[in-house]
Amino acid sequence: MDENNIRVRFAPSPTGYLHVGGLRTALYNYLFAKHNNGKIVLRIEDTDRNRYVEGAVENLIDSLSWAGIKFDEGPVQGGNFGPYYQSERLTIYREHVNKLINDGKAYYCFCTPERLKNLREEQQRLKLPQAKYDKHCLHLSPQEINKNLETKKSHVVRLNVKPGEKVFVHDVVRGKVEFNTDNIDDQILLKSDGFPTYHLANVVDDHLMKISHVIRGEEWLSSTPKHILLYNYFNWNLPVFAHLPLLLNPDKSKLSKRQGDVAVEDYRAKGYLKEALINFVALLGWNAGDDKEFYEMDELIEKFTLERVNKAGAVFNIEKLNWLNGEHIRRKSVDELLPVLKNELSKSKFKGKQFSDNYLKLVLKSMQERITFIKDIITNSSYFFEPPSSYDEKTVKKRWKDDSEILLSKFLNEIEGLENPSKEDFEITLKSIVEKENVGLGRLIHPLRLALSGVGQGPGIFDLIFILGKEESVSRIKTALKTIPGISKSLKNN
């Protein structure tokens, strides 16, 4: 096949938000298209008026573009195969359905919902192997049909499935799958409100939009024979099908809202980097065949093939996503991370405070390898943004010794005299004191960290004091000298 004719699509229905499973489907389509120099189109499947949610399309597009999935054609960028909203293509479906009716491949059905309900119940009571429409309206006379049509009797159009035939689906990930038309219902193609069902709209649009590969979730595999029947009835060439394994909850059921976050926007709000989410979701059902776990989008594009997509569903394991998020943070430059931190800060209690870019970059550099989320910097090391309001008791107990007060006072004295000290100046000063006093480094370092940060862990002490600066450090040490000895004493008495 000519590489340039490769066209795929992501066709979500606007029911609220972008599901992570949807993101994975969109990603695989995108990777496949880019890998093959093809095109990817975004098509909005808004044929169900009952499920329409205001703002859902904007939300979908927003999440997709945040994730870095760019479309060649779609509602935003347009294209030669539009419109890209199915709700704007009603006459197209109507024309195609009429063609099918004229050819005897589809037929009008005037059955009421009540009759259908009774039919189903009857079939169930008789324990029939499969419940399907009884083709009642297929046998209506032309006169009856015309009369019904003229009196505007509510109706749908159904696919006329010939029983006793075999339909084969050739799926890239699953191989050959066989179906018997005895098990295929006379699917409704056009609803009574004039809108098409998924099956009709999907096939017509995929053909008209020259889609070469249909890459979608496994939940569609069972209805693929219906689609193949439609392609055959229209005398159209089949696209290549690839059905992706499902994303699962920890209990192996289909990933759902009840058991955690499923919306891409939720992960975005929680502070996950798009690179991490993409990396993670790409590996859920695909791998390059080697041991590589860390991927950027361009490497994914380079390596991705449909042949290496797995068959079995994959549990969405948040632990690995978290690790990947930290991994991506570690590999980014502080310049890339700066806007993320600023954004988190603007949502935090420090939103009114001003910090220079230079200061924030130093903070980032010192914290980068200690965090899973950028916002961890704010929650785990608030001391970069405000002086400690308390001192961790455990650390006081463990690190504040009898000589801490004297050592720290001496250190304070020394640095007060320093002119514009560098990180090395602080280091030299501290080392000279412990040497003179003939104690271990930790004897001063730990109390100092406690005084500066209020906690027992964090970046290297010289990074910490340098980032905070002489003035701020002096002030914090003074406060600590006034309060920690008292705390230490009362802790010892308990």
Next chain:
RNA sequence: GGCGCGUUCGUCUAGUGGCUUAGGACGCCGCCCUCUCAAGGCGGAGAUCACGGGUUCGAAUCCCGUACGCGCUACCA
């Protein structure tokens, strides 16, 4: 119920008949590094490859059956 798909460490996975005492990653545990916490390095525990039959000199890999899980079974997508 019917139809379809699936089943390798807790999880994501490598593996396409001999290279496999089934490899990697996350998580967990330990050691090293070290001013703390991380990161990093090293190591450990963890899978009778769902089960049962075959085919074969040889099977996680091929075939059959069973079990279990999941999907579909709407005028939803």
